[in-house]
Structure formats: C-alpha cells, structure tokens
Amino acid sequence: MKYNKFLILFFLFFIDLTGQEEKKIHSNIREIYDISLVDGKSYNWLEHLSNNIGGRLSGSLNAERAILWAKEELENLGLDSVWLQPVMVPKWVRGNFEYANIETSPGNTINVPICALGGSIATPLSGIRAEVVEVKNFDDLKLLGKEKVAGKIVFFNRPMQADLVSTFESYSNCVDQRYDGARIASKYGALAVIVRSMNLRLDDFPHTGVMSYGDIPNKRRIPAAAISTNGAELLSSMLSLNPNLKFFIKQNCKNFPDVLSYNVIGEIKGSIKSDEIMLVGGHLDSWDLGDGAHDDGAGIVQSMEVLRIFKKNKYKLKRTLRVVLFMNEENGKRGGIKYAENAIKNYENHVLALESDAGGFSPRGFSISSNSYKFDKILSWKNFFKPYQIHYFEKGGSGADIEFLKTEDNVLIGLRPDSQRYFDYHHASTDTFEAINKRELELGAAAMATLIYLADYFQL
Amino acid sequence: MKYNKFLILFFLFFIDLTGQEEKKIHSNIREIYDISLVDGKSYNWLEHLSNNIGGRLSGSLNAERAILWAKEELENLGLDSVWLQPVMVPKWVRGNFEYANIETSPGNTINVPICALGGSIATPLSGIRAEVVEVKNFDDLKLLGKEKVAGKIVFFNRPMQADLVSTFESYSNCVDQRYDGARIASKYGALAVIVRSMNLRLDDFPHTGVMSYGDIPNKRRIPAAAISTNGAELLSSMLSLNPNLKFFIKQNCKNFPDVLSYNVIGEIKGSIKSDEIMLVGGHLDSWDLGDGAHDDGAGIVQSMEVLRIFKKNKYKLKRTLRVVLFMNEENGKRGGIKYAENAIKNYENHVLALESDAGGFSPRGFSISSNSYKFDKILSWKNFFKPYQIHYFEKGGSGADIEFLKTEDNVLIGLRPDSQRYFDYHHASTDTFEAINKRELELGAAAMATLIYLADYFQL
Numbered sequence: 001m002k003y004n005k006f007l008i009l010f011f012l013f014f015i016d017l018t019g020q021e022e023k024k025i026h027s028n029i030r031e032i033y034d035i036s037l038v039d040g041k042s043y044n045w046l047e048h049l050s051n052n053i054g055g056r057l058s059g060s061l062n063a064e065r066a067i068l069w070a071k072e073e074l075e076n077l078g079l080d081s082v083w084l085q086p087v088m089v090p091k092w093v094r095g096n097f098e099y100a101n102i103e104t105s106p107g108n109t110i111n112v113p114i115c116a117l118g119g120s121i122a123t124p125l126s127g128i129r130a131e132v133v134e135v136k137n138f139d140d141l142k143l144l145g146k147e148k149v150a151g152k153i154v155f156f157n158r159p160m161q162a163d164l165v166s167t168f169e170s171y172s173n174c175v176d177q178r179y180d181g182a183r184i185a186s187k188y189g190a191l192a193v194i195v196r197s198m199n200l201r202l203d204d205f206p207h208t209g210v211m212s213y214g215d216i217p218n219k220r221r222i223p224a225a226a227i228s229t230n231g232a233e234l235l236s237s238m239l240s241l242n243p244n245l246k247f248f249i250k251q252n253c254k255n256f257p258d259v260l261s262y263n264v265i266g267e268i269k270g271s272i273k274s275d276e277i278m279l280v281g282g283h284l285d286s287w288d289l290g291d292g293a294h295d296d297g298a299g300i301v302q303s304m305e306v307l308r309i310f311k312k313n314k315y316k317l318k319r320t321l322r323v324v325l326f327m328n329e330e331n332g333k334r335g336g337i338k339y340a341e342n343a344i345k346n347y348e349n350h351v352l353a354l355e356s357d358a359g360g361f362s363p364r365g366f367s368i369s370s371n372s373y374k375f376d377k378i379l380s381w382k383n384f385f386k387p388y389q390i391h392y393f394e395k396g397g398s399g400a401d402i403e404f405l406k407t408e409d410n411v412l413i414g415l416r417p418d419s420q421r422y423f424d425y426h427h428a429s430t431d432t433f434e435a436i437n438k439r440e441l442e443l444g445a446a447a448m449a450t451l452i453y454l455a456d457y458f459q460l
Numbered sequence: 461m462k463y464n465k466f467l468i469l470f471f472l473f474f475i476d477l478t479g480q481e482e483k484k485i486h487s488n489i490r491e492i493y494d495i496s497l498v499d500g501k502s503y504n505w506l507e508h509l510s511n512n513i514g515g516r517l518s519g520s521l522n523a524e525r526a527i528l529w530a531k532e533e534l535e536n537l538g539l540d541s542v543w544l545q546p547v548m549v550p551k552w553v554r555g556n557f558e559y560a561n562i563e564t565s566p567g568n569t570i571n572v573p574i575c576a577l578g579g580s581i582a583t584p585l586s587g588i589r590a591e592v593v594e595v596k597n598f599d600d601l602k603l604l605g606k607e608k609v610a611g612k613i614v615f616f617n618r619p620m621q622a623d624l625v626s627t628f629e630s631y632s633n634c635v636d637q638r639y640d641g642a643r644i645a646s647k648y649g650a651l652a653v654i655v656r657s658m659n660l661r662l663d664d665f666p667h668t669g670v671m672s673y674g675d676i677p678n679k680r681r682i683p684a685a686a687i688s689t690n691g692a693e694l695l696s697s698m699l700s701l702n703p704n705l706k707f708f709i710k711q712n713c714k715n716f717p718d719v720l721s722y723n724v725i726g727e728i729k730g731s732i733k734s735d736e737i738m739l740v741g742g743h744l745d746s747w748d749l750g751d752g753a754h755d756d757g758a759g760i761v762q763s764m765e766v767l768r769i770f771k772k773n774k775y776k777l778k779r780t781l782r783v784v785l786f787m788n789e790e791n792g793k794r795g796g797i798k799y800a801e802n803a804i805k806n807y808e809n810h811v812l813a814l815e816s817d818a819g820g821f822s823p824r825g826f827s828i829s830s831n832s833y834k835f836d837k838i839l840s841w842k843n844f845f846k847p848y849q850i851h852y853f854e855k856g857g858s859g860a861d862i863e864f865l866k867t868e869d870n871v872l873i874g875l876r877p878d879s880q881r882y883f884d885y886h887h888a889s890t891d892t893f894e895a896i897n898k899r900e901l902e903l904g905a906a907a908m909a910t911l912i913y914l915a916d917y918f919q920l
Binding site: 200364389421 | 493494497498622623625627660661822824847848849851852878880881884897898899900903
C-alpha cells in the first residue's frame with residue numbers, strides 16, 4: 001500500500017515535470033520563431049548580399065566583397081570569435097560574350113539564349129558553326145557512334161521529369177548531361193555540346209552550372225553551353241523539320257589558375273560542452289548570372305540568423321554553435337573539403353552539422369544522415385515542430401559542403417524547403433532577391449534554430 | 461491443427477489482399493498525379509482565364525465572359541451534364557478615379573496608393589480633405605469618442621501579425637477593420653475611413669475587399685478605401701510629426717441594383733450511387749484590380765481539372781462527382797447561398813464538398829469539417845498522401861461557398877496550400893497569372909483528385 005502510494009506520487013511528479021518541461025520547450029521555440037518573424041535580420045542581410053554585392057563566383061571580386069561583408073556582420077553580432085579560413089579556389093570567368101543562333105536555311109538565323117557552363121573552354125573567336133545531333137542520353141550517343149557524331153555539335157535534350165514531386169530528384173536524373181556531356185561527347189569527336197537547361201518550366205533563361213572534362217587532355221576539350229528550355233524546344237522542333245540545319249555558337253569564357261579565398265567562420269562557445277560543435281552553414285559563393293539570392297544567399301543569411309537568434313534570446317547553449325559560410329560549393333567544393341581537413345587535423349568534434357542549400361522557400365523539414373538511434377531521436381521531436389508546419393523528417397543526404405564531415409556517430413542534416421520553384425531560379429539570371437519571400441526565408445531560419453535548440457537540449 | 465492451418469491461410473490471404481489493394485490504390489493515385497503534372501490542363505486554363513478574360517467582379521462583363529468560357533470548357537470535357545444556375549448578384553463598380561494624398565503642410569502633398577473598398581460609396585466629386593485620426597481597433601475609437609473623431613478621417617492601421625505561421629489567422633485577426641471600419645467610424649461622425657491593406661509585406665499595392673455598412677441609413681454612410689502598407693507606414697510616421705496634417709481622398713465607385721448571374725455546374729454521374737454527390741469547387745468571380753489568378757482562378761481550374769482527370773484515367777467513381785464554379789464569393793456569397801437553397805429544395809445529398817480558395821500554392825493538406833468518425837477515417841489515409849508531401853489534416857473551416865451545405869453527416873473540406881505568399885497578392889493588382897507556379901497549381905489539383913478518389917473508394 002505504502003509502495004503504491006509512492007509509485008503514484010512518483011508518477012504524478014514525473015508527469016508534472018514532463019509537462020512543465022514540454023511547456024518550456026514549446027515556449028522557447030515560440031520565442032525563436034518570434035525573433036525570426038517579427039524582428040528578423042535575414043531578409044535585410046539578403047537584400048544587401050543580393051543587391052549591393054550580387055553574384056559572387058569563386059575567385060571574383062564580388063566573392064571577396066562578400067567575405068569581408070559577412071565577416072563584419074558576424075563580428076557585429078558579438079560572437080565569441082570570428083575568423084577567415086584560407087582556401088585555394090578555382091577561378092573561371094564567363095568572359096564578355098556568349099551567343100548562339102540556329103541557321104534554319106542559308107542566311108536565315110534565329111537567336112537562342114545560351115550561357116557557357118562553368119569550367120567550359122571558349123570557342124574559337126570566330127565561333128563554331130556545325131550540324132547538330134540531338135540525343136537524350138549517353139546511350140543514344142553510343143548508338144550513333146563516332147561516325148554520326150564527329151564534326152557535329154551534340155545537343156543533350158533530356159528534360160527534367162515533371163512527374164516527380166521532388167524537383168531535386170528530377171535534377172539528379174538529368175544533371176549528368178550538363179556535368180559529363182562535353183567529356184563524353186568529345187570522345188566521339190563532337191565539336192561542342194549544347195545542354196538543355198536544368199529547369200522544369202519553359203522560359204528564355206539559360207541555367208549555368210559546373211561541368212567537368214575529367215582527365216581529357218586540353219587539346220581535346222570542347223566548349224559546353226546551356227540553352228534555355230524554350231530554346232531547346234525550338235531547336236528540337238527545327239531539327240525535326242531540317243536535320244541538317246546549322247547551329248552557331250561563340251563564347252569566350254576562360255579558366256585561370258587557382259586563387260586564394262576564404263571560408264568565413266564564427267562561433268558562440270558552448271557553456272558546458274564547448275568541445276562539441278554544432279555547425280550551421282551554407283555557401284557564400286554563387287553563380288554569376290543572377291545575384292544568388294536562393295542559391296545560396298538564403299542559406300548564408302539563415303545560418304547567420306541562427307546565431308543572431310541565440311544572442312538575442314540569451315539562451316545558453318551547452319555546446320558550441322558555429323556558423324560556416326563555405327566558399328566554392330558551386331565549382332569545386334574546396335571550402336567544404338578544406339574545412340573538413342582542418343577539423344580532422346585539429347581533432348574537432350562536430351556532433352552535428354546543418355546546411356541550408358535548397359533555396360529560401362517555405363521550410364518543410366529536414367533530410368537526415370545519421371544512425372538509426374539518432375534519427376529516431378529526431379523523429380521524437382516532431383510534435384515540437386508541428387505548430388510550424390515542419391513535417392518532413394527523412395533519411396537522406398545533407399549538404400554538399402558539410403558531407404565531408406561525416407563520421408560514424410555524428411548527424412548531418414539538410415534543411416528541406418518546398419522544392420517546386422527552386423529550378424525556376426537555380427543557376428540562372430532569375431535567381432535574384434525579388435524571387436525571395438521574406439516570411440518563407442524567416443521560417444527557414446527559425447526551423448534551423450529550433451533544430452539546433454532541440455539537439456542541444458536533448459544532447460543529440 | 462486443422463483449424464490453425466485454416467486460420468493461417470485465411471490470415472495470409474487477408475494480408476495479401478490488403479497488400480494488393482493498397483498497391484492498387486497507390487498506383488491509382490500515382491496515375492492521378494501523372495495526369496496533372498505531365499499532361500495537365502489547369503495551367504493553360506488559368507492562363508486563359510487570367511490573361512484573356514481577367515478580373516471578373518460579380519455583375520461585370522468579364523464575369524459573364526468567364527461564365528460562358530467555363531461552361532464551354534466543361535462541355536468540352538464530355539461530362540454527363542453541364543448547366544448554369546441563375547443567381548442574382550450585387551453589382552458594385554470601382555469607377556474611373558480613386559486618388560489620395562497627404563498634405564504635410566499647406567501646398568505640400570505626397571500621393572499615396574489607395575483603392576476603394578468593395579461596396580463603398582463615392583466621395584463627393586471634389587473629394588474629402590480632413591485631419592486624420594489613427595487607431596488600431598474599435599476600442600481605440602471608443603476611447604477617443606465622438607469629440608475627437610467627428611469631422612475627421614479615421615485611419616485604421618493595425619498590421620497583420622507577422623508572428624503567426626498561418627497567414628489566414630493573421631488575416632482573420634485584422635479584417636474587421638476593413639469590413640466594419642466604415643460602419644463603426646460613421647457612428648462617431650467620421651467623414652471617411654482609410655484602412656491599412658491586409659498584406660504582410662511592405663509594398664505599394666492597395667488591397668481591396670468587401671466592406672459593409674450594415675443597417676446604417678444611406679445618408680450616414682461614409683467612403684472607405686484601403687491604403688498600401690508602405691502608404692500606411694508613411695502616413696503614420698507623418699502623423700507622428702504633424703498630428704494636424706490633412707489627408708485628401710476622392711473616389712467615384714458606385715453601387716447598382718442586383719443583376720442576374722450564374723453558377724456554372726457540371727457533373728459525372730456516379731456508376732453505383734449516383735444520388736450521392738461529391739462536390740469540388742471554387743469561385744469564378746474575383747476582385748477587379750488584378751486578374752484573380754490566385755483568388756480564385758486557381759481554385760476554378762483545379763476543380764475543373766479534377767473532373768478532367770477522372771475522364772482521362774477512365775476511373776469509374778461510384779458516386780456522382782460535381783464541379784461547381786460559384787459566383788459572387790467576394791462580395792455577397794450569393795452563389796453559395798443559392799446553390800445550397802436549391803440543393804435542399806431538390807433533396808440533393810451532398811456527402812462531401814471540397815473547395816479550393818486559398819491560392820494556387822504548394823498544397824499542404826486539408827482543413828476538415830466533419831464528425832470525428834469521418835475525420836479519423838480521413839486521417840487513416842495519410843500514408844497514401846505521404847509520397848506527395850501532403851501532411852496537413854486538421855479540423856477546421858472549409859470554404860466560404862460550400863459552408864452553406866453543412867449537415868450533421870456530411871464532410872466539408874478546404875484545400876490548404878502553403879499560405880506564406882497568399883496575402884502578397886490577395887485582392888491586389890499583384891494577383892496575376894505571373895504569380896502562379898505551374899507545378900504548385902498542378903499538385904493542388906492532384907491532391908484534390910486524390911482526396912475525391914479515396915472518399916469514393918472508401919465511401920467516406
């Protein structure tokens with residue numbers, strides 16, 4: 001009887017404590033959202049980064065300006081330390097012209113919007129004029145063989161799949177054309193490659209992105225450019241009418257030797273376990289056509305905002321919270337590689353890393369790379385996220401910059417915003433500040449801060 | 461032993477059947493999404509409705525054009541029947557000028573963007589020039605009293621709350637200023653009211669919307685207009701510097717007698733229970749400033765698409781599927797009222813009604829008004845929706861047009877898209893086709909068709 005009473009009392013106490021705790025957690029999360037939505041800085045930061053700095057390809061003057069700006073802003077937050085981490089990065093420059101047309105019959109031409117792919121060589125100054133062979137994939141190319149490809153321009157025209165709900169999945173299924181197209185087509189004697197833009201909608205904006213020649217010797221490398229989706233549709237239908245039409249392309253992009261650049265890093269020291277690092281980050285470089293507001297200005301300002309929130313609410317995290325603004329995700333990932341090398345060298349313990357690099361859209365949840373125990377622990381927090389409509393918690397990849405930090409025990413996470421609009425802007429001149437919705441951006445920052453808060457609270 | 465064997469066999473059979481069934485359901489849903497995303501018509505329909513017809517306020521010529529167009533398109537689908545349901549609707553016309561400025565000192569004026577609220581009377585031709593009293597709510601007005609309000613323009617300036625995740629909740633908390641502001645301010649002798657636009661972002665676009673004078677006699681009615689959020693901020697800061705500044709407004713909108721209009725209705729007869737009606741719909745009228753692409757062109761074309769999908773996939777629904785394109789949601793709800801009156805008169809059994817009237821954004825789920833048994837039944841379908849990132853299933857309101865159909869037994873549902881961007885466009889000149897993302901629109905139509913399919917399959 002006595003025993004039972006004790007048990008009941010214990011049970012009541014336990015329930016009460018849990019209820020109190022839960023309430024406190026809910027209220028701390030509510031405060032995080034309030035700071036981001038009512039008094040946030042991410043949107044103003046992004047306005048500056050996008051409009052006053054702009055596109056910031058690795059090795060460019062704008063990339064250097066972005067580094068200095070980010071360092072200063074982090075210093076203004078009163079973090080415990082802010083520093084630059086040197087890293088050598090590739091330098092590729094678009095040049096001052098890129099131009100293409102379809103010669104439908106001698107003398108009759110139609111201009112089509114193209115842009116050089118990142119890393120591509122230039123055409124000869126006088127351009128390249130040649131017949132076109134249209135393919136959907138590398139198997140098509142193999143079937144055609146050298147005989148039908150040599151001396152021609154290869155046109156890769158496999159569209160992103162509209163039926164997939166995740167546009168990133170469509171992207172993955174398509175991007176081999178862009179990345180490997182020139183390398184493979186050159187083996188068949190092609191003169192150049194034109195790749196349909198990685199874009200789900202039909203419009204007039206070519207989307208750039210990185211390509212690679214692999215180990216092909218310099219003299220056998222061929223120019224590579226993206227064509228807008230409307231341009232691709234036009235070219236394809238023209239080819240069906242006249243398979244012998246000529247395509248003309250010229251571009252004067254150029255590769256330079258590597259140059260010195262930096263990752264920008266800041267941190268708030270943990271109050272108890274300062275050797276356990278939780279990292280938030282994105283990449284500071286962007287492509288050069290737009291101003292990189294979604295890719296990845298959003299991730300940059302959201303990550304900075306996470307630290308600002310924990311300064312603002314005066315919440316003492318037990319672990320160290322570090323923000324890393326990686327350089328050169330787009331065409332080399334050198335920042336991520338260098339950061340991980342240094343982390344290993346210095347025996348740093350990254351218990352968690354969270355990257356935002358999927359656009360500043362309404363956050364849906366997180367893609368999580370961890371062991372099952374930790375994954376289940378994160379799943380147990382679902383109810384804390386429910387009022388904020390964060391519902392997506394799935395095993396999967398994290399982020400291109402942080403994946404080099406993978407260990408057996410740690411947790412790597414990617415923020416997953418709604419993906420429907422991302423490829424309308426990705427790597428194109430349309431990726432500008434105007435395409436950002438303030439609230440969507442701020443909700444993403446709050447979701448990130450909430451995850452960090454819970455991971456610290458429950459010692460994930 | 462024999463008995464056990466039988467049990468095991470039965471059990472295996474049962475599991476197998478369920479697995480097969482589940483697989484079939486999944487594959488039918490996949491087909492619905494494929495049709496909408498790969499071969500959909502909603503986007504092209506919306507392009508026509510938005511760009512070739514445009515804003516379609518009740519009683520306008522454009523509303524009549526929209527009715528004729530929708531009827532023809534439904535007829536082209538080969539439905540079992542298509543008809544028009546007559547309904548008398550209010551007619552209010554914006555007129556050919558609306559203009560306002562702030563007179564900061566004698567002779568110095570700054571123009572600010574305003575628009576008349578729907579239903580408002582005109583100002584005198586020469587306009588109204590008066591001092592301004594700024595309030596946040598009706599309590600403020602009461603505190604000021606007649607003495608401080610009479611002869612002035614009342615400026616309602618309570619912003620939408622940024623901290624709420626659901627922007628519709630922010631809207632609900634704010635819209636009393638717009639709807640009742642003139643009615644209440646007139647009791648204190650105000651000359652006119654200016655209402656801060658229901659918009660979460662700061663921009664230069666005034667947002668209209670319906671207002672009401674209640675039972676106030678004609679001669680005591682005062683003009684009401686919305687001011688852009690930037691205009692409201694400017695006016696408020698000017699007032700803090702000079703509380704005696706004058707505000708000038710003129711507008712020549714006008715109310716006319718009711719006119720005849722129509723709901724547009726079409727249906728596919730059920731193969732087994734044709735007397736059980738499942739309704740999908742939206743409202744065909746829109747405000748006049750933009751082209752009503754989100755509010756509610758999206759709901760119109762998504763609802764039409766649901767029927768097109770079930771013609772295309774040749775799936776035989778047991779129940780009757782009816783699409784209703786309601787007239788006059790915006791300023792009278794007469795279409796919804798008339799439809800429900802007729803339904804009762806004809807003993808029609810609406811087992812389910814699903815409205816899309818929250819914008820053509822990425823669908824998140826559904827708000828459900830039903831008894832607990834049916835609500836739980838819908839919850840049990842969550843896994844079928846999971847691959848499509850439909851996660852929101854909550855009890856709540858459905859749609860303004862269908863709510864008149866409520867019975868004890870039936871189920872009313874509102875599609876719930878992501879709400880973050882909705883009030884950037886709602887009732888403003890920014891609500892145009894360009895603000896629509898094709899995939900988001902199509903995903904909404906597919907989510908609606910999936911719900912209809914499951915409700916039919918499981919006889920909700």
